[in-house]
Amino acid sequence: MTKDATTGSSTRDRLLTVAEQLFAEHGVFAVSNRQVSEAAGQGNNAAVGYHFGTKIDLVRAIVQKHAGQIEQHRCNLVAGIQGSTEVRDWVTCLVQASTGHYARSRTSSWYARFSAQVLTDPGLRDIVYAEAMASPSLQQTIAGLAACLPDMPGDVRQARSDMMRQLMTHMCAERERAIAESSGSEAMGQSGDWTDFTIDLVDAIVGLWLAPVTR
Numbered sequence: 001m002t003k004d005a006t007t008g009s010s011t012r013d014r015l016l017t018v019a020e021q022l023f024a025e026h027g028v029f030a031v032s033n034r035q036v037s038e039a040a041g042q043g044n045n046a047a048v049g050y051h052f053g054t055k056i057d058l059v060r061a062i063v064q065k066h067a068g069q070i071e072q073h074r075c076n077l078v079a080g081i082q083g084s085t086e087v088r089d090w091v092t093c094l095v096q097a098s099t100g101h102y103a104r105s106r107t108s109s110w111y112a113r114f115s116a117q118v119l120t121d122p123g124l125r126d127i128v129y130a131e132a133m134a135s136p137s138l139q140q141t142i143a144g145l146a147a148c149l150p151d152m153p154g155d156v157r158q159a160r161s162d163m164m165r166q167l168m169t170h171m172c173a174e175r176e177r178a179i180a181e182s183s184g185s186e187a188m189g190q191s192g193d194w195t196d197f198t199i200d201l202v203d204a205i206v207g208l209w210l211a212p213v214t215r
Helices: 001-028 033-037 048-052 055-079 087-103 110-119 121-131 136-147 154-181 184-191 195-210
Strands: none
Touching: 001 033, 001 048, 001 055, 001 087, 033 048, 033 055, 048 087, 055 087, 055 110, 055 121, 055 136, 087 136, 087 154, 087 195, 110 154, 121 136, 154 184, 154 195
16 A cells, blocks of 8 residues: 555544544534544545545445444354344344444444434434445344244334334443543443443343233
8 A cells, every 4th residue: 555545544534533523422414524624633624525525425434434343243143143032132132233333442432422413314314224224134133033022013013113223322322422421430330331231221122122012
């Protein structure tokens, strides 16, 4: 790789990291491409456009950066529960693919909060859904979960699926925020480890799916 190519790759990575943080904190459309370029230390305010194109392209690049790592982790989880008929196994696979990714972040994680911002915007959430639906391991996990759920009306199943998605998205974002706002020993004791949070979230989602239908 040439020096120019290395510099370009480094600049692109820096822009992705800064954009993810700013979007997580302030929302996607509250932050301009110019602000991203300036925060990334780029003298050229058109750096985002040069490296990515539009803001939508930048959002898509952030999603794709994380999607590959999450997919690899989920594939490993799915391989370990093949043939399971336990709701908890498949829910754990869904949850841990994401929380494990946040826990492995080398620096402060912003992606859970970024995802929460993107998924609340109708114009952006399709980017995340399209990337997710292209994931073979996610399709396999969803099918595995569906196969072992108790019988319930279709509209109830859809409602609980929506609830699960909202619970995962926003609780992970809140957990990530709590970790970022904590410091020192408090961070390690309160929120420095995603393990207990993952177990609690899995418990809640399993309860959601197995709760009786009373209408």
